[in-house]
Amino acid sequence: MSGIFASMIDGLLIGAVYGLAAMGLSLIWGVMDVINLTHGATIALGMFGMYILFSAFPVNAYLLLIPIIAAGLLLGLLIYWISVHWVIDRPQLASLLSTFAVNMMIIGIGTAIWSTSPYNVNFTLPGITVGAYTFTGNHMAAASAAVIIALALELFLYRTRMGKAIRAVADNREAAELMGVSSTMVLALAFAIGISLAASSGALVSTLFPFTILSGASYQMKSFVVTVLAGLGRPFGALVAGVLLGLLEGAVTPFIAVSWIPLIEFGLFVVVLVLFPRGIFGRATA
Amino acid sequence: MILRHPVLYIILAFAAIMVWLPLHGNNVSLREDLILVAIAVILASNLNLMIGYTGYVNFGHIVFYGLGGYIGLYLAAEKGWNLVLAALLAGVGVSLFALVLGLGILRLRGAYFALATIGILVAVQSFVANFDPWGRSTGLYVSFDAYEKLGGARHALWVTYFLVIAVMALSMILSLGIKMSKFGLGLFAIREDEGAAVVLGVNTTVYKAIIYSVSAFLPAVAGALMFYKNGMIDPSIAFEFMLSLEGIVMLMLGGKGTVIGAALGGGLYEKLRSYLLTSPKLSNFHLVIAGGLLLVVVLFAPGGLIGWLYKAVPRSRKVLE
Numbered sequence A: 001m002s003g004i005f006a007s008m009i010d011g012l013l014i015g016a017v018y019g020l021a022a023m024g025l026s027l028i029w030g031v032m033d034v035i036n037l038t039h040g041a042t043i044a045l046g047m048f049g050m051y052i053l054f055s056a057f058p059v060n061a062y063l064l065l066i067p068i069i070a071a072g073l074l075l076g077l078l079i080y081w082i083s084v085h086w087v088i089d090r091p092q093l094a095s096l097l098s099t100f101a102v103n104m105m106i107i108g109i110g111t112a113i114w115s116t117s118p119y120n121v122n123f124t125l126p127g128i129t130v131g132a133y134t135f136t137g138n139h140m141a142a143a144s145a146a147v148i149i150a151l152a153l154e155l156f157l158y159r160t161r162m163g164k165a166i167r168a169v170a171d172n173r174e175a176a177e178l179m180g181v182s183s184t185m186v187l188a189l190a191f192a193i194g195i196s197l198a199a200s201s202g203a204l205v206s207t208l209f210p211f212t213i214l215s216g217a218s219y220q221m222k223s224f225v226v227t228v229l230a231g232l233g234r235p236f237g238a239l240v241a242g243v244l245l246g247l248l249e250g251a252v253t254p255f256i257a258v259s260w261i262p263l264i265e266f267g268l269f270v271v272v273l274v275l276f277p278r279g280i281f282g283r284a285t286a
Numbered sequence B: 001m002i003l004r005h006p007v008l009y010i011i012l013a014f015a016a017i018m019v020w021l022p023l024h025g026n027n028v029s030l031r032e033d034l035i036l037v038a039i040a041v042i043l044a045s046n047l048n049l050m051i052g053y054t055g056y057v058n059f060g061h062i063v064f065y066g067l068g069g070y071i072g073l074y075l076a077a078e079k080g081w082n083l084v085l086a087a088l089l090a091g092v093g094v095s096l097f098a099l100v101l102g103l104g105i106l107r108l109r110g111a112y113f114a115l116a117t118i119g120i121l122v123a124v125q126s127f128v129a130n131f132d133p134w135g136r137s138t139g140l141y142v143s144f145d146a147y148e149k150l151g152g153a154r155h156a157l158w159v160t161y162f163l164v165i166a167v168m169a170l171s172m173i174l175s176l177g178i179k180m181s182k183f184g185l186g187l188f189a190i191r192e193d194e195g196a197a198v199v200l201g202v203n204t205t206v207y208k209a210i211i212y213s214v215s216a217f218l219p220a221v222a223g224a225l226m227f228y229k230n231g232m233i234d235p236s237i238a239f240e241f242m243l244s245l246e247g248i249v250m251l252m253l254g255g256k257g258t259v260i261g262a263a264l265g266g267g268l269y270e271k272l273r274s275y276l277l278t279s280p281k282l283s284n285f286h287l288v289i290a291g292g293l294l295l296v297v298v299l300f301a302p303g304g305l306i307g308w309l310y311k312a313v314p315r316s317r318k319v320l321e
Helices: A002-032 A039-056 A061-087 A092-114 A135-157 A161-171 A171-179 A183-206 A216-230 A236-253 A258-275 A277-281 B007-022 B028-056 B060-077 B083-106 B109-128 B144-150 B152-180 B183-192 B195-197 B202-228 B242-255 B259-278 B282-298 B303-311
Strands: A129-130 A133-135
Touching: A002 A039, A002 A133, A002 A135, A002 A161, A002 A183, A002 A216, A002 A236, A039 A061, A039 A092, A039 A183, A039 A216, A039 B195, A061 A092, A061 A161, A061 A183, A061 B282, A092 B109, A092 B242, A092 B282, A129 A183, A129 B028, A133 A135, A133 A171, A135 A161, A135 A183, A135 B060, A161 A171, A161 B282, A183 A216, A216 A236, A216 B109, A216 B195, A236 A258, A258 B083, A258 B109, A277 B259, B007 B152, B007 B282, B028 B060, B028 B183, B028 B202, B028 B242, B028 B259, B060 B083, B060 B109, B060 B202, B060 B242, B083 B109, B083 B144, B083 B152, B083 B202, B144 B152, B152 B183, B152 B202, B152 B242, B183 B202, B195 B202, B242 B259, B242 B282, B259 B303
Parallel strands: none
Antiparallel strands: A129 A133
């Protein structure tokens, strides 16, 4: 019995990281109605970013999140300019395909550089042992970092003028422009934040599990599940839904083979999409 | 009506050339190249029914091809059925599956549908990878004597090649037929404005479910033939996400919504890809180039090659569909 309990706590901690990734997807989706298919590739870049930085500066890996967040913002601006800016007023199909095209290019370049063999970040924090189980320090640190970043985003969106502008554009872009908000700048910033969140969640994952350049894809899928579960409301909702998904994974892992988990998750995903379209179609409201 | 359409004769001539080229001089390696071209044309043409005609992006189109391959291989190799019968049954089975699935997920519009198709691809793949009768993650094999029924392995390869070419021609004729029909007009209405289509009396739910199911049939048949020819199938090659996505690149490259464009894009992209994969310098970059190509097409030429031709030679609009 305590086995499930330990597995669920592990799931809960990983779930916070899933939630952080999903916040990035959800923010971009909510603000500009673009489904960012570079999400997975960005998560993978975050993983390799952490790997490169940690190889160069073997300090506390969680401190290295700061340069990764900054690099993520710059990368986000670049991807916005390449793939989204030109198609923002075209039908959704266009941005779906253009972000997907950038995804292919990132994965292609990444495969050429790092091949598809696994890497890992060799950094361990001491854990806490309760009875027969040990909760690793890395899991707890990654979850805490995820929650702190999520809180910071929440504060930014609800306590600053720029955050208010982002929410205004999400509600109604034309109206926001009439009020003097420069929507191009806001869209670029929101996209950059979304990419930065994805990259930092990738960096956190890299301290927990080995990864390849293709690993981002499965976290992208999880982000979709989480975003759909949460609806496109406050990004904080995505964090909560991420934790729920992590708990679910933790609760079923002791009972069934790991290879069944994707079927359960995506079965759930499709069922939620189909049965609760109203919750999903509800526009982001602040 | 369709008999008088010039594109029908272009399709038939194309198929005839595909048959004649490798037969002339018994060129086996050319045949193996061309069968991949034919598969690309089949996938792109049927994907076009969803993306080009109806405006719904299906990221998981390859599910039909892979499931068709599994059903076909299972019936033909394990149960000893006739290959053509097995392939047809695979097509019917996968179409029915798509119909039932479509009635559920096609309630979703636009990008939500696209996301659900990714979910379906992953769910089906992980189901098959855990499904005992289909050999779980190791997959199924065709024992060598199964080819005896088609007159030995060497002969069987030719038989499957001709069958795949026939499926390719049928895919294109199907696209043409739908485009010229009232049903096709309903699909275009959904693509342009689904709300307006409903108001105009198009039963969008039924239309979408039918086209989703129709777009599953020939890829499933092709999958059964192709994996039988290859002699093996496993979950990672049957449901290769990349191939699903490359299908979208092919379609956008040639020109979505057009019969010739889908085939042209499929053929050209497949040629490009095999060139890149075999070139020692560029093989690592084939994804980068494919991605760059897609990006350029989406940003600058959303009509693809055929769209460009329409602009350059306006009269071609009347002849080419």
